[in-house]
Amino acid sequence: MTERFRFIGVLLLVLVALSLSSVGFCADPDETWLSQIRPDHPRLFFNADTWPAVKDRALTVCGDHYAAVKATVKDIPEQPDVKDWGSLCMGAAFVYRVEPTPQRLQQVKDMLQAGLDFYQQRYAECKMINWYSFSRIGWLAALDWIWNDLTPAERRRLGAAMLQHVYDVQPGEGKPSLAGCNTSNYTTGFYGVRNLVWYAGLAMYNEGIDDARALEFLTSGYDMHQKMFAYRTPAAGDDGGSASSTVTYSFAAYPCAEFNFLYTLRSATGIDISGEWPYIALFPNYILWNWLPGGYEYGYGDTPHSSNHFPTSYLYTHMSSTAHFYTHADPQWATLAGAVRKLLADVGAAKHLSVSSAVQPFLMLGLDTVPPAQDLGQLPPARHFENMGQIFMRSGNMPQDTYALFACGAKVHGHRHFDANHFTIFKQGFLALDSGTRIPTTASERCNHYYRQTVAHNCILIQMPDESGNVVGGAPVHDGGQRTLAGSEVIAFETTPHFTYVAGDATDTYHRDKCKQAVRQFVFIPPNHFVVFDRVSSTDPEYAKRWVLHTANEPAVTARQFRADQGQGRIFCRTLLPADAVLQKVGGPGNEFLADGVNYPLRPQDMKDGQVPELMGRWRIEVSPGAPRTDDIFLHLIQVGDQSLQAMSDAQVTTDADTATISFNAEANNVILTFPTSGNITGHITIKRDAEVLMDNALTLEVMPQQGLASLN
DSSP: OHHHHHHHHHHHHHHHHHHHHHTTTTTOTTOGGGGGSOSSSOOSSOOTTTHHHHHHHHHTTTHHHHHHHHHHHTTOOSSOOSSOOHHHHHHHHHHHHHSOOHHHHHHHHHHHHHHHHHHHHHHHTTBOSOSSSHHHHHHHHHHHHTGGGSOHHHHHHHHHHHHHHHHHHSOOTTOOOOBTOOOOOTTTTOOSGGGHHHHHHHHHTTSSSSHHHHHHHHHHHHHHHHHHHHHHHHHHTTTOOOSBSOHHHHTTTHHHHHHHHHHHHHHHHSOOOGGGOGGGGGHHHHHHHHOBTTTBOOOOSSOOOSSOBOOOTTHHHHHHHHHHHHTTTOHHHHHHHHHHHHHHHHTTOOSSOSSTTSSHHHHOTTGGGSOOOOOOTTOOSEEEETTTTEEEEESOSSTTSOEEEEEOOOSOOBTOOSOTTEEEEESSSEEEOOOOOSSOBTTSOSSTTTTTSGGGSSSEEEOOTTOOOBOGGGOBOOTTOOOOSSOOEEEEEEEOSSOEEEEEEOGGGSOTTTEEEEEEEEEEETTTEEEEEEEEEESSTTSOEEEEEEESSOOEEETTEEEEEETTEEEEEEEEESTTOEEEEEESTTOTTEETTEEOOBOGGGOBTTBOOGGGOOEEEEEEOSSOOSEEEEEEEEEEEETTOOSOOOEEEEEOSSEEEEEEEETTEEEEEEEESSSSSOOEEEEEETTEEEEEEEOOSSBOOOOSSSSOO
16 A cells, blocks of 8 residues: 555656646756747736737626626725725726726826835835735736836836845745745745746736846746646646635636736737646536535635635636636636536626736626537446545435535645544535635644645544644644545545545544555445445554544434434434444533543634534544454445435344445335455445346446546536
């Protein structure tokens, strides 16, 4: 297992190197793209050649968006205060170009100076400007767009000061530490100060202000963006995805780095490299599989779980940019982006941001010629995003259908938790959920002591006394959880119209001194049944094992079965093995975020009507063996439905020396699943309807390949 994972890590590095070489990074010593930078201005986002069409689009098909941009800048005072005006300055400069007046020009000049004064003031105080670079990109765009209307002295004064500011805020030895400054690199969202060098270098290139620094910035910025594309390519693989599986990041600010670079490289040089990075076009595929009815998402990773609302603010713009860049490269990719745009429109999502993405809608020339949106009626029953480490399952695409997520095998770890083999189930509500929140607690332990820990997820715990080792932020491993984000692996996956099966090996995510095996086999029988089979081996029989499932509201426990509700949905779960299993209900007021005997409560102002919000998870069931053993198996049957469901299906379980077999009825079908209790991770499934045998197959030992678009076709 460990050697196999190391091999995958090496393979990813090779893929990154190959991706870099494919665009000439480190293989283009002449950097010929430099010779194609326009000598005139504007250069950022549009140029003198494209401006007439951009202006026309602002006044016609994007008239509503232009009116919104114009409205944001109409009340700017004649003498702007010293503050960060960057994003508004960008909008004001665009309005000036569309409807030029001396007053508007002076307004932009004053905003540029006031913003620059603020940047310098904050740096002198060793304070950050903003976590994001967007406003300073806006500042640079505004300078570029009015460049031809500035005097040489104004250009030198503003340009030199901004070049110095961008240099000052870059990380480097001997520089002061700016409190809270985002210096993250291309392996994350790449929306902090590091990406400013591209935009500053492009705006000031060959302008006689500080040509050496501008050139250094420009080439460094270009190289970092190539590294970003190369890093995200294997992360998305042939399915789609981003540098994080937490959608509040990957669906919001992360794609800005890609599209802003593609737009500005093309406007400055005429070069369009979007076709060299086809993974961007597959991003809508990842969006579709994260989409839950009612405008929800699964709440995976570093999300606050306050509402689990799907993050739509940026997506219409991102999907429009995707369609714009990929319509000609491959129309089917553009139609998938169109399908997501239609979904967004249907739920009333905003079309475009009025400030931080002010210019992008005007740049999408020819967008109206994109082919019609793809029909999404042919989605397969499951999709494995292998590098994102997620398998999504669904019984259909309607609000009453069942949706599930299984997490294992991630190759990207940004904003991820210690949750290998975790699952989430949604049916008209969050029935088995990701618990906790990133909102600060009273002990200011917002993430590390509960939220990111394995105990906050639907996983297996193995309690080793005095377990050593630290996790993110220096918090100790709590309550028998996993130790590393890396190390899990999907060892089997198959999906058919009758069932979806996945096997995940999480052994190497636990401390080697306590865990010899932690393997979960997860079977979805649509529309409403799940079977979860775990093989767990500890190094010491005294290391207590617990099987955990989190619910939003208090579960009702009867013998070896429990029931819980959320929204309009209901979950039943029955423990079939171990035969001596003990069920314990944990949670409720004062114990919602209990880890290792300590609760990490919310601040009073973050409570809702005096309670922890439902989707943060208030309760959990822990299933433990009745006696100490080195080797244990856990077998659970889960059934979901709406709240008219009064009882779950009967089930029979039999065991022998080598296997465990469960038989139950799922709607009109009889299902028989057999799992080996040792040896190969395999099994057998039989599904019958009356006398007709629908399935009679061994559970696969392989990972079913999937690639390309979401459709079955």
